[in-house]
Structure formats: structure tokens, C-alpha cells
Amino acid sequence: MPPAAKALRKEVRAFLNEQMPKSVSSAEKARSWSGGAAAFSKLLGQQGWLGMTWPKKYGGHERSYAERYVVIEELLVAGAPVGLHWVADRQSGPLMLRFGTEEQREFFLPRIARGEAYFCIGMSEPNSGSDLASVRTRAHKVEGGWRINGQKIWTSNAHSAHYMIALVRTGEAETRHAGLTQFIVDMKSEGLTVKPIANLTGESHFNEVFFDDVFVPDNRLVGREGDGWRQVGAELAFERSGPERYLSSIRLFLEFLRVAGPNPTELEKQLIGRMTAEMWTLRQMSMSILGKLAAGEDPAVDAAIVKDIGTSFEQELPRLVQANAREDVTLETGDAFDDTLSYLLQTSPSFSLRGGTREILRGIIARDLGLR
Amino acid sequence: MSELRTLLSETTARVLADSRNAPLERAWTQIAQAGLASVLIREDDGGFGGTWSDAMIVMKAAGQHACAAPLPENILATALANAAGVTLPDGMITIGPRPDGALNGTGFTGSIAGVPWGRNASHVATIVARGGGHQLVIAKVADAKITPHENPAGEPRDTLAFDNAPIVTAEIPGWDSHRLYAFGAMLRSAQIAGAIAGALELSVTYTRERQQFGRPLANFQAIQQQLAVLAEETAASDMAAAAAFRAAGTGEGLFECAAAKLRTNRAARTATGIAHQVHGAMGFTAEYDLHHFTRRLWAWQTEFGNERFWGGKIGSGVAARGPANFWADLVALSE
Ligand SMILES: Cc1cc2nc3c(=O)[nH]c(=O)nc-3n(C[C@H](O)[C@H](O)[C@H](O)COP(=O)(O)OP(=O)(O)OC[C@H]3O[C@@H](n4cnc5c(N)ncnc54)[C@H](O)[C@@H]3O)c2cc1C
Numbered sequence: 188m189p190p191a192a193k194a195l196r197k198e199v200r201a202f203l204n205e206q207m208p209k210s211v212s213s214a215e216k217a218r219s220w221s222g223g224a225a226a227f228s229k230l231l232g233q234q235g236w237l238g239m240t241w242p243k244k245y246g247g248h249e250r251s252y253a254e255r256y257v258v259i260e261e262l263l264v265a266g267a268p269v270g271l272h273w274v275a276d277r278q279s280g281p282l283m284l285r286f287g288t289e290e291q292r293e294f295f296l297p298r299i300a301r302g303e304a305y306f307c308i309g310m311s312e313p314n315s316g317s318d319l320a321s322v323r324t325r326a327h328k329v330e331g332g333w334r335i336n337g338q339k340i341w342t343s344n345a346h347s348a349h350y351m352i353a354l355v356r357t358g359e360a361e362t363r364h365a366g367l368t369q370f371i372v373d374m375k376s377e378g379l380t381v382k383p384i385a386n387l388t389g390e391s392h393f394n395e396v397f398f399d400d401v402f403v404p405d406n407r408l409v410g411r412e413g414d415g416w417r418q419v420g421a422e423l424a425f426e427r428s429g430p431e432r433y434l435s436s437i438r439l440f441l442e443f444l445r446v447a448g449p450n451p452t453e454l455e456k457q458l459i460g461r462m463t464a465e466m467w468t469l470r471q472m473s474m475s476i477l478g479k480l481a482a483g484e485d486p487a488v489d490a491a492i493v494k495d496i497g498t499s500f501e502q503e504l505p506r507l508v509q510a511n512a513r514e515d516v517t518l519e520t521g522d523a524f525d526d527t528l529s530y531l532l533q534t535s536p537s538f539s540l541r542g543g544t545r546e547i548l549r550g551i552i553a554r555d556l557g558l559r
Numbered sequence: 560m561s562e563l564r565t566l567l568s569e570t571t572a573r574v575l576a577d578s579r580n581a582p583l584e585r586a587w588t589q590i591a592q593a594g595l596a597s598v599l600i601r602e603d604d605g606g607f608g609g610t611w612s613d614a615m616i617v618m619k620a621a622g623q624h625a626c627a628a629p630l631p632e633n634i635l636a637t638a639l640a641n642a643a644g645v646t647l648p649d650g651m652i653t654i655g656p657r658p659d660g661a662l663n664g665t666g667f668t669g670s671i672a673g674v675p676w677g678r679n680a681s682h683v684a685t686i687v688a689r690g691g692g693h694q695l696v697i698a699k700v701a702d703a704k705i706t707p708h709e710n711p712a713g714e715p716r717d718t719l720a721f722d723n724a725p726i727v728t729a730e731i732p733g734w735d736s737h738r739l740y741a742f743g744a745m746l747r748s749a750q751i752a753g754a755i756a757g758a759l760e761l762s763v764t765y766t767r768e769r770q771q772f773g774r775p776l777a778n779f780q781a782i783q784q785q786l787a788v789l790a791e792e793t794a795a796s797d798m799a800a801a802a803a804f805r806a807a808g809t810g811e812g813l814f815e816c817a818a819a820k821l822r823t824n825r826a827a828r829t830a831t832g833i834a835h836q837v838h839g840a841m842g843f844t845a846e847y848d849l850h851h852f853t854r855r856l857w858a859w860q861t862e863f864g865n866e867r868f869w870g871g872k873i874g875s876g877v878a879a880r881g882p883a884n885f886w887a888d889l890v891a892l893s894e
Contacts, residue, residue, distance in 0.1 A: 471799065
């Protein structure tokens with residue numbers, strides 16, 4: 188990490204110390220990038236901590252990838268409510284920077300960097316999950332733009348986002364990978380309906396999104412018509428390699444440390460040691476991808492490796508903690524440990540689904556090995 | 560990679576491949592002549608003048624080529640000699656992991672167990688406490704009573720007993736026997752990363768060639784998914800070991816040595832299981848090469864500390880610092 192990153196880390200910690208209300212519970216913090224607060228997103232924008240690596244002329248701050256990494260890992264560890272702007276800052280902005288038109292960059296990037304424009308990811312459909320190339324939502328050409336018909340599903344934050352980057356079919360021949368195009372869809376468009384889906388805990392973070400003849404003007408097509416598949420691939424390296432792919436359960440680790448105290452049992456020591464070594468390794472792995480992203484490479488395989496090992500770890504953590512918690516621990520008292528554990532036990536299955544399933548990631552790695 | 564590093568890595572791979580089936584004495588001559596053991600020796604003294612990260616290249620390659628010689632140990636010995644400001648004698652120098660004995664002015668009395676290639680080496684280097692400080696001790700193997708032992712991979716791990724043996728000794732600031740043991744763990748982490756890479760390579764080649772049900776095993780998704788995990792563990796062990804070697808070059812490195820050994824041990828456990836499973840009975844034979852990697856991986860998991868040992872060390876350290884310091888401590892390691 189460069190020296191500038193160290194100074195920045197101090198700044199971020201001081202900021203969080205001031206801005207994170209002391210009353211936020213551990214389970215609430217565990218939500219981090221699944222939760223969100225508009226005022227907090229704006230504050231981050233004012234700090235210059237959104238769009239950090241982007242050119243200044245688009246409202247960015249021309250800072251290094253390492254500096255951005257410092258900010259996001261500190262936010263995640265603190266359990267800050269960063270969910271609203273997360274996708275925009277992580278992947279929609281970089282997507283437009285790379286493939287978007289000048290007008291799109293000038294319009295959207297400054298808004299994202301101010302923490303005012305949120306994006307959601309419109310990839311999955313009822314019949315297209317892992318087999319993303321089979322999406323059926325379709326855009327057809329009309330005067331001055333396109334009309335979209337179809338349905339997206341599992342769209343996180345569709346209810347709070349201002350825009351969606353939607354992957355839809357534009358080609359006539361239904362060849363699998365050709366004929367897919369990405370559009371920026373205004374969520375207030377006429378004909379677009381968002382319906383929340385409650386997850387198994389009863390909370391609603393994801394949604395169904397229906398498109399009934401939704402008009403999208405020509406200037407909201409991202410990159411090249413028919414190039415959507417390749418563009419999505421580039422986006423996924425950003426989506427898969429970040430610290431949020433191993434830190435989702437860190438609140439529970441910290442709770443485990445708190446309850447174990449300074450003189451833990453032998454068993455607790457073992458677990459703490461093992462989990463610490465894992466996080467240390469994952470952090471090295473995740474940071475090692477920064478250089479490649481900064482150089483404009485597409486480290487898809489490295490990112491798949493980080494995500495699979497990282498999510499396996501953050502998923503295993505609640506199970507390990509439950510199996511080895513002290514005898515008097517129940518999941519009923521509502522105390523910080525219990526609450527965090529029960530929240531993560533229930534939500535951790537999603538870690539190896541969202542952003543590409545474990546099996547799909549392993550398929551990508553196997554292809555790289557020359558096995559398929 | 561810098562040009563010099565590429566050269567080092569290519570030379571190492573070539574020499575270790577060439578010498579792989581040679582008798583130890585001849586192999587060692589080739590290794591020594593190529594300067595592989597001198598990677599940490601200053602250029603002025605005829606070495607490569609490298610860093611610990613350069614040393615990792617050689618040590619990982621030693622694992623990847625199933626090198627049957629104390630090459631990593633000899634490199635560590637040169638680092639100890641650097642730290643103590645002494646020049647090593649010529650010959651094959653190994654390391655004494657945990658000496659049990661004392662210095663009495665002129666000589667060393669005591670025994671050292673688990674000495675890699677003790678019987679073949681010319682000297683053994685270890686660290687013994689004396690007064691308030693720590694001494695680097697270099698003893699001639701010829702002065703020892705040798706009890707031969709081997710690890711499961713057939714690598715010599717001998718017990719050397721000394722009775723007032725004449726020694727070279729010098730104060731070694733910043734080191735003690737615990738640090739020596741931790742660095743031994745770091746050495747093994749690089750070798751483990753190399754051996755896992757070797758096992759992956761064999762597994763990929765084998766499953767692409769071997770046909771069942773009318774197609775290569777590699778075509779079956781169950782096999783692909785397992786090998787993907789093996790590739791992940793290869794990446795994780797490489798990264799963990801590399802981070803430890805970086806830390807060894809810049810700071811104390813004790814946490815990193817521990818974490819790297821802990822992580823690579825876990826990787827070794829997963830990797831040996833997968834590599835054998837995809838090879839079927841062929842991987843279980845003496846004739847086929849896989850066991851050169853997997854038997855070493857089993858042996859090395861125990862050497863220089865297993866997961867319980869290092870897990871306990873890291874765990875008590877982290878617990879003592881408490882949840883409020885955890886993250887700050889973790890990131891401070893790479894700043
Ligand atoms: C919390 C959460 C948030 C999400 N947010 C978004 C979002 O914002 N935007 C968005 O577009 N999507 C989102 N998703 C959807 C996510 O991307 C999909 O769940 C994922 O791609 C898998 O698709 P699926 O659920 O249809 O499962 P399926 O594709 O039906 O798969 C079910 C199981 O079968 C396995 N499988 C499928 N195909 C194969 C194969 N060829 N070989 C072996 N195994 C296979 C899968 O790995 C999985 O284990 C979210 C999901 C979750 C859980």
C-alpha cells in the first residue's frame with residue numbers, strides 16, 4: 188500500500204468514528220452494503236470518497252485504486268450503510284467510463300460521485316439465472332430509441348435505485364452471446380414496475396422489475412449494440428474481486444472475539460487463528476487484483492478465485508461460530524452476539540449465489556485450466 | 560517480474576528439472592554451481608544479492624520439482640550468517656529446527672532433532688540462547704552422532720547429538736530459536752505452494768488424457784469443479800507464502816510466517832485429497848509421480864508447526880489484542 192493510502196485510512200477512520208451513530212447494533216452493521224442511507228451516501232460524496240479513481244472532469248478524484256480500496260474496506264469493516272450507492276460506484280460508473288458515451292459520462296458520473304445517483308443491476312430473469320446469455324427481455328428499435336418488454340428478477344435495490352443497467356436482447360437471431368445490449372434505464376420510466384420480494388428473513392432487498400413497452404432513448408444505450416455480453420464480462424471482475432466478497436461476516440468474527448475475551452479456550456484460539464489467517468490471505472488476494480484492474484486488464488479468473496474462496500469463508504464463519512459457541516449461547520436473547528449470528532446464519536446462503544454462483548465461478552476457473 | 564527474476568526463475572526450473580533424478584551429491588553440485596543456494600548472498604561475496612521474495616522463487620520451485628535436497632534450508636542458513644556477520648563454510652549447510660542443548664564457551668553439547676538431510680550435510684546451523692542473547696551456532700556434522708530418521712516422503716530428518724563439539728558461533732541480533740522455527744515454517748509454505756502447483760499440473764494433464772465413458776475425465780463437470788478448487792488452493796497458498804516472504808524482507812515477519820504456514824497447510828490438505836481422487840488408482844502407485852508431491856505435502860504439514868500450533872499462536876495474540884484492535888492490526892501488517 189502506498190503512503191498516501193495510510194494517511195487516507197486514518198482520515199476515513201476518524202470520519203467513521205464521528206459519523207457512525209454509536210447506537211447502531213452489530214447485526215445492523217452486518218448488513219453494511221445490503222443496507223443503506225441516502226444521507227450517508229451524500230456525505231461520502233462530499234468527502235470525495237465516491238468515484239475516487241475517475242477523472243476529475245467527470246466529478247471523480249483521480250485517486251489510485253489502492254486508495255479506493257482503503258476507503259471501501261474501512262467502510263465495510265465499520266459496517267457503514269453503503270448499499271444505496273454501492274453498485275453505481277463499484278461497477279456502473281466504471282462501465283460507463285470504459286464503454287459509455289461522452290454525454291453519458293458527463294451526465295451520470297458526477298451524480299454518482301456526489302452520492303446522488305444509485306444504480307441497480309438488471310441481469311437475472313426468471314428463466315435466466317446462471318445461464319445469463321439466455322435472457323429474453325427484449326428491446327426493439329423505435330423512432331429515437333428503443334422499447335423494452337420483459338422482466339428482470341432478484342434486482343437488488345431496484346426500489347431505491349434511480350437507474351438500472353439492463354442487459355437485454357436486441358439481436359434478431361437468438362444466438363446466445365451475440366445480440367445482447369446494455370441500456371441505462373430510468374427507473375421512473377413509464378411502463379416500468381418494481382415489486383419487492385421478501386427474502387427468507389422477511390426483509391425486502393431484491394425485487395421483480397417488469398417492463399411494459401418502456402421507452403429508452405438512443406443515447407442511453409451503453410457501448411455498442413450487440414456487445415453487451417463482452418461488456419458484462421468486464422463489469423464482473425469489478426463485481427467479484429472486492430473486499431465485500433470476504434468481509435460479510437466480519438461482525439460475527441468480532442463478536443466471537445469479544446465473547447471469547449483476552450484469555451480464550453484452546454478451541455477458541457484455534458478458530459480465531461484460523462479465521463485470521465484466512466482473512467489475511469484473502470485480503471492479499473483481493474488486493475493483488477487491484478493492479479490488474481488499474482492497468483485496464485480483465486482479471487476474470489483471479490476475480491472468480493477470490494470470490495469463491497472469499498464467499499466460502501464468509502459462509503463458513505457463521506457455521507463455525509455456531510458450532511463452537513459457548514454453552515450458554517442461545518439464538519433467542521437478542522444480545523449482540525446472538526443477533527449477529529442468527530442474521531448471518533440466515534443470510535449467508537446468498538453469499539455464494541449473488542454475483543455468480545459457486546458452480547459458475549468454478550466453471551470459469553476450469554475453463555482457464557483448459558478442462559473445458 | 561523483473562528481468563533478473565525471470566532469469567532466476569528460469570535457471571532454477573532448469574537446474575532442478577535436470578538434477579531431479581541424479582544422486583544427491585551430483586544434484587547438489589549442480590544446484591551449488593548454478594548459485595541457487597546463494598540467492599541471498601551479497602553480490603560482492605559472489606551471490607545473487609536477492610531479497611526474500613527472490614528466495615521464494617527458488618524455494619517454491621524446490622517444491623514444484625520435488626527437489627530432494629536441503630536447498631531452502633541452505634538459503635535460510637545464508638540469511639542467518641548474514642544476520643550474524645559470519646561467512647559460512649563451504650559445503651551443504653542445513654538447519655537445526657529446535658536445538659536442545661547448551662553452549663559452554665568453546666563447544667555445543669546437546670541434540671537437534673528433525674535435521675533435514677543431517678546425514679548428508681557438511682554443517683548444521685541453529686540458534687541457541689546464551690546469557691541474555693542468542694548465538695548462531697554452526698557445527699560440523701562430522702562431529703555428531705547421527706540417528707537417522709525419515710519423514711513420510713522419505714526425506715532424511717535426522718537427530719544429531721553433539722558432545723562438546725567445536726563450533727563457529729556469533730551473536731545473532733534480532734533472532735532467537737522461535738524466529739528460526741517461524742522462518743522454517745515460511746520455507747515450508749513456499750515449498751507447499753510449489754508442490755500443490757505440481758500436483759495441479761499433473762492432475763490437469765492426467766484428466767485430459769485419461770478416458771472413461773468414451774471421453775476424457777476432464778470433460779466431466781464433477782472433475783472440473785474439483786480441479787477448480789485445487790487451482791484456487793494453488794492461488795491461495797502462493798499468495799500467502801509470497802506475502803510472508805515480502806514481510807520477511809521488510810519487517811519482523813512472525814505473524815506472516817505463522818499465517819502463511821497455517822493457510823498453506825490447509826491448502827495442502829485439500830489439494831492432496833483432490834489430486835488423488837481425480838487420479839484414481841494410478842495416483843496411488845509408486846511408479847506414477849503424484850506421490851512425490853503429495854507425500855511431501857503430508858510431511859510438511861507437520862514440520863515447523865501444524866495448524867493447531869500456529870492457530871493457537873495467532874489466536875492468543877489476536878484475542879489478547881481484542882476486537883477493537885483486530886482490523887487495525889491486520890491492515891498495519893501490509894502498510
Ligand atoms: C441476495 C441476492 C441478490 C441478487 N441481486 C441481483 C441483482 O441485483 N441483479 C441481478 O441481475 N441478479 C441478482 N441476483 C441473482 C443472482 O445473480 C442469481 O441468483 C444467480 O446468478 C443464480 O441464478 P439462479 O438463482 O437463477 O440459480 P440457477 O441458475 O437456477 O442455479 C441453481 C443452482 O444450480 C447451479 N447450476 C446452474 N447451472 C449450472 C451448470 N451449468 N452446472 C452446474 N451447476 C449449475 C447453480 O450454481 C445453483 O447452485 C441476486 C441473488 C441473490 C441471492
